[in-house]
Amino acid sequence: MSRLTTAQARHALASAQKSGAGVPAYLRWVNRPLGGQxxxxxxxxxxxxxGVTALSATFGALGVGVLAGVTAWWAGPVAAVLLLLGYILDSADGQLARIQRRGGPAGEWLDHVVDGIRAPLVHIAIxxxxxxxxxxxxxxxxxxxxSALVSAWFLSQLLAEKLLPKQPRDASDASAGILTSFVKQPHDTSTTYLALVFLGLPLVFAVLYTALFAWHVLMFSGSLRRKYVQLAAL
Structure with missing residues (x-):
């Protein structure tokens, strides 16, 4: 495909951008805008x-490698930066596909495969x-x-999206969308990455990580029940 000018790319992205309603706060206001740039x-x-997906996977692999292979205090902050850079690229690949009008099942599948591998590997490395x-x-x-929990949640969401009827999004209540974004923030992978900054402070990290794990357990339990009820009603 021929290259676009920066102005053409910005115009194409603006006309094909996804709604941010209900998306976790960091993803909505930080990661997607950076990924768009x-x-x-x-x-x-x-x-x-x-190619951007592959670069995202590379940064993720480097972050996981630092976590698992380095015991110094700086391992957490460096891994956090690498993983957050990979996360920006993970948002950029889909936006690039929309700019170039090259989106398709193969690219979406590859993106999900990378996400599905990276999410549990981060916790295994921890x-x-x-x-x-x-x-x-x-x-x-x-x-x-x-690591097992995030894998199960990821699989549960993918299967539910495939099996449940598509529901139209209601963007009429902007304040509710903002509230939902903050409520969902702990589920976003950026929260785990940011917690790694404190890995060199064992007590602080233990408190943050335990709270994050407890939140995931509670929310995943509720999500499983809700999805099962929805599917059983079909």
């Missing part, structure tokens, strides 16, 4: 969406880091359980 640059440079730094065994086990 990257997508515009990528379009001007002639990059492909799959478990390895905690084990190597002589953290409490219960915290290590919780990180391992966290």
């Amino acid at each position: 990257v997508a515009v640059i990528a379009a001007a440079w002639g990059w492909s969406p799959n 478990a390895i880091h905690l084990l190597r730094t002589d953290a409490a065994l219960w915290l290590v086990l919780m990180a391992a359980l966290f």
Whole structure:
């Protein structure tokens, strides 16, 4: 595909941008806008969406590698930066596909595969880091359980989207959309990445990580019940 000018790319993105209603706060107001800027640059440079996805996966792999392989205090902050950069690129690939009108099942599938691998690997890497730094065994086990939980939630959401009828979005109540964005924020992967900044402070990280795990357990339990009731009613 021929390269677009920056102005053309911005115009194409503005006319094909997704609604942010109900999306977690960081994703809505930080990650998507930054991903859009990257997508515009990528379009001007002639990059492909799959190439951006591959770059996102590379940053994610580097972040996971730092977490699992480095025990120094700076491992958490560096891993957080790498994972957040990967997250920006994860948002950019879809926006680039819309700019270039190259979206399709293959690209969406690849994007979901990368997400499905990266999410549990982050918690497995956290478990390895905690084990190597002589953290409490219960915290290590919780990180391992966290990896299974995020995988199960990811699969549950994908299957529900496939099996349940499409529901139109109601964007009439902007304030409710804003509230929902903040309520959903702990579920966004950026919250886990930002918590890694405190990995070198064991007590602070343990409190934050435990609270995040407890929130996921409660919300996932409610989500499972809600989806089962919806599916059973079909």
